[in-house]
Amino acid sequence: MTDPVLDIRNLKVDFATRRGTAHVLDDVSFSVAPGELLAIVGESGCGKSMTALSVLGLIPSPPGKVVGGSILFQGRDLTKLRPSEMRKIRGGDIAMIFQEPMTSLNPVFTCGEQIAEAVRLHQKVSPRAAFARAVDMLRAVGIPEPELRARAYPHQLSGGMRQRVMIAMALSCEPKLLIADEPTTALDVTVQAQIFGLLDELRQKTGTAIVLITHDMGAVAEMADKVAVMYAGRVIERGPADAVLDDPGHPYTRGLLASIPRVDADPDTDLPEIPGIVPALTDLGRGCAFAPRCPLAVDACHAAQPRHVAMTGDHSAACIQLEPREVPA
Amino acid sequence: MFRRILRQLLYAAALILAVLVLNFLLIQLAPGDPAEVIAGEMGGASAEVMAAIRQQYGLDKPLLTQLGLYLGRALQGDLGMSYFYNRPVVDLILSRLGPTMLLVATALGFALIVGTRLGMLASRNPRGIASALVTVLSLVGYSAPVFWTGLMLVILFGATIPLFPIAGMIDVVKQGGLLSRVLDIAHHLVLPALTLGLVYLAQYSRLTRASMLEVLGADYIRTARAKGVSERQVFGRHAFRNALLPVVTVAGMQFGAIISGAVLVETVFSWPGLGTLAFQSILARDYPTVLGILFFSTLIVIIANLLTDFVSRLLDPRLAGGR
Ligand SMILES: Nc1ncnc2c1ncn2[C@@H]1O[C@H](COP(=O)(O)OP(=O)(O)OP(=O)(O)O)[C@@H](O)[C@H]1O
Ligand code: SF4
Ligand SMILES: [Mg+2]
Numbered sequence: 094m095t096d097p098v099l100d101i102r103n104l105k106v107d108f109a110t111r112r113g114t115a116h117v118l119d120d121v122s123f124s125v126a127p128g129e130l131l132a133i134v135g136e137s138g139c140g141k142s143m144t145a146l147s148v149l150g151l152i153p154s155p156p157g158k159v160v161g162g163s164i165l166f167q168g169r170d171l172t173k174l175r176p177s178e179m180r181k182i183r184g185g186d187i188a189m190i191f192q193e194p195m196t197s198l199n200p201v202f203t204c205g206e207q208i209a210e211a212v213r214l215h216q217k218v219s220p221r222a223a224f225a226r227a228v229d230m231l232r233a234v235g236i237p238e239p240e241l242r243a244r245a246y247p248h249q250l251s252g253g254m255r256q257r258v259m260i261a262m263a264l265s266c267e268p269k270l271l272i273a274d275e276p277t278t279a280l281d282v283t284v285q286a287q288i289f290g291l292l293d294e295l296r297q298k299t300g301t302a303i304v305l306i307t308h309d310m311g312a313v314a315e316m317a318d319k320v321a322v323m324y325a326g327r328v329i330e331r332g333p334a335d336a337v338l339d340d341p342g343h344p345y346t347r348g349l350l351a352s353i354p355r356v357d358a359d360p361d362t363d364l365p366e367i368p369g370i371v372p373a374l375t376d377l378g379r380g381c382a383f384a385p386r387c388p389l390a391v392d393a394c395h396a397a398q399p400r401h402v403a404m405t406g407d408h409s410a411a412c413i414q415l416e417p418r419e420v421p422a
Numbered sequence: 423m424f425r426r427i428l429r430q431l432l433y434a435a436a437l438i439l440a441v442l443v444l445n446f447l448l449i450q451l452a453p454g455d456p457a458e459v460i461a462g463e464m465g466g467a468s469a470e471v472m473a474a475i476r477q478q479y480g481l482d483k484p485l486l487t488q489l490g491l492y493l494g495r496a497l498q499g500d501l502g503m504s505y506f507y508n509r510p511v512v513d514l515i516l517s518r519l520g521p522t523m524l525l526v527a528t529a530l531g532f533a534l535i536v537g538t539r540l541g542m543l544a545s546r547n548p549r550g551i552a553s554a555l556v557t558v559l560s561l562v563g564y565s566a567p568v569f570w571t572g573l574m575l576v577i578l579f580g581a582t583i584p585l586f587p588i589a590g591m592i593d594v595v596k597q598g599g600l601l602s603r604v605l606d607i608a609h610h611l612v613l614p615a616l617t618l619g620l621v622y623l624a625q626y627s628r629l630t631r632a633s634m635l636e637v638l639g640a641d642y643i644r645t646a647r648a649k650g651v652s653e654r655q656v657f658g659r660h661a662f663r664n665a666l667l668p669v670v671t672v673a674g675m676q677f678g679a680i681i682s683g684a685v686l687v688e689t690v691f692s693w694p695g696l697g698t699l700a701f702q703s704i705l706a707r708d709y710p711t712v713l714g715i716l717f718f719s720t721l722i723v724i725i726a727n728l729l730t731d732f733v734s735r736l737l738d739p740r741l742a743g744g745r
């Protein structure tokens with residue numbers, strides 16, 4: 094087994110807010126190996142983007158702060174790097190693409206200039222060579238007439254095209270790790286499939302590890318090697334994609350999977366939704382954060398935070414129902 | 423693109439025509455016989471002179487014919503004679519235009535360059551020196567009238583620390599080559615330009631700071647950071663270019679106000695420009711000159727607006743497409 098590119102261990106991030114300290118991330122752990130695709134899933138606000146931003150050291154600070162754990166990238170702890178060292182990694186070894194292609198590119202520079210800038214930040218090449226590289230990258234992500242598009246401003250391109258430009262920019266320095274934060278949410282369904290296809294293809298070609306944040310469980314089932322399920326700032330289940338999807342251990346994961354529309358389902362029946370709302374991150378209490386919404390909750394769930402329990406192989410979930418019980422004699 | 427330019431030129435032409443008609447009407451509306459108004463300070467014109475004026479200006483003809491004649495002359499570059507200076511108004515204005523444009527351009531350039539940079543630096547550190555400077559400047563800039571700032575500078579640099587000349591544009595005593603003349607003018611320019619520029623410096627620095635703070639929250643700034651751009655470049659390149667857009671628009675809209683500000687400043691510092699001319703012509707009731715200045719300042723504002731539009735399009739490619 095190869096060493097992981099990214100190995101996040103017990104990451105803890107706090108935000109100072111007016112209503113006290115918000116534990117935005119708590120005990121987040123997962124790892125990704127080269128060429129692997131790990132999907133992070135979970136409801137809105139559970140900390141998926143914060144996890145991604147922590148890896149790049151881009152948490153708004155203040156108010157945010159990494160207060161514990163480590164982010165090992167190729168063995169180096171990113172939380173301990175100086176800003177200048179971190180800057181070399183950003184866009185170089187680790188690249189990120191964002192949810193909003195319409196606003197993620199700078200309106201006053203051409204697409205080619207923006208990609209070329211990324212190239213020049215990480216490689217010693219002439220402006221001309223950097224621009225040529227930008228055109229090549231645009232071609233590689235399937236943009237027709239790349240020479241022309243390189244000279245276009247973002248507003249002259251469609252959303253799908255802009256997201257391709259973002260991907261081209263992210264991949265221009267051959268990153269070891271690509272983080273894609275809901276890269277398709279703002280796009281049409283057909284374009285979504287194209288973008289996912291593109292990411293999958295590039296991963297297989299270049300061996301880049303990908304962390305994909307998404308709500309699209311279909312895409313997860315199709316592409317992901319591993320899955321991390323997050324709830325209220327914690328990874329509550331993780332493991333190989335097949336294992337997590339076919340045999341979810343955590344009640345929340347089961348609820349999440351049940352709420353996916355199935356192609357063969359009767360369109361008139363309502364989707365089961367997980368009732369209740371996510372608790373405020375400022376007062377999570379001591380027990381399982383899911384307890385107020387959990388159909389299986391027992392008293393013990395409120396008392397202490399459940400630990401991760403290994404199910405099969407690398408598959409684990411944090412729920413006391415999985416803990417081996419002492420059978421009274 | 424071409425149609426837009428055409429439309430703007432047509433619009434400008436219409437505006438110029440409107441100002442000319444307004445000028446004409448103002449002469450008509452002035453109290454008393456226009457001939458007497460025109461004769462004005464010539465002092466007790468005789469009957470023959472009055473008749474001559476009437477005939478020369480076509481005042482014996484119907485009003486519409488008169489308007490036509492006036493417009494015809496104006497378009498040929500004839501805005502009448504100034505009695506006070508006894509020269510064609512256009513000549514007079516053209517001789518004063520240079521110093522005014524020099525003053526306005528220097529003040530505006532200073533305010534824009536220093537103001538936007540200062541605002542940008544202030545946005546990098548809300549508790550830093552630059553930010554404090556912006557706050558103090560805006561307090562002074564907004565509350566102190568131009569002539570007060572001017573007088574303070576006159577007192578400070580004229581009396582307390584006599585570093586800069588406080589009146590005029592050239593030292594008559596000094597003679598020398600081109601370079602020494604340029605330096606002499608620059609030396610005289612410092613205080614008036616500073617006085618005129620300070621107000622706008624305050625405004626532009628504040629506007630830039632606010633605009634920067636807004637732009638810094640944009641998604642593309644996060645993208646820039648994510649690709650490894652240094653903080654310096656994030657502020658100075660990615661955010662600054664975008665933050666400039668509203669400042670340029672405001673500066674363009676204010677051009678008329680800057681010119682009227684120049685009238686005051688020129689008067690305080692006896693700067694030999696349009697402002698001093700306007701001031702003297704009003705006192706002398708030299709109507710053709712006053713109206714001529716009005717016409718020229720409209721022209722300048724129109725040109726400034728066209729320029730602003732052009733610069734905005736250079737800075738913002740979204741406008742360049744002519745959407
Ligand atoms: N500046 C802040 N101060 C306090 N809390 C914050 C701040 N920014 C974000 N949060 C909190 O951090 C939590 C995690 O946010 P994050 O953006 O990571 O969610 P997400 O899982 O990406 O959701 P989505 O699916 O909507 O993108 C949210 O509950 C949010 O309320
Ligand atoms: S620990 Fe208890 S409340 Fe939490 S998921 Fe398991 S059963 Fe539900
Ligand atoms: Mg998010």
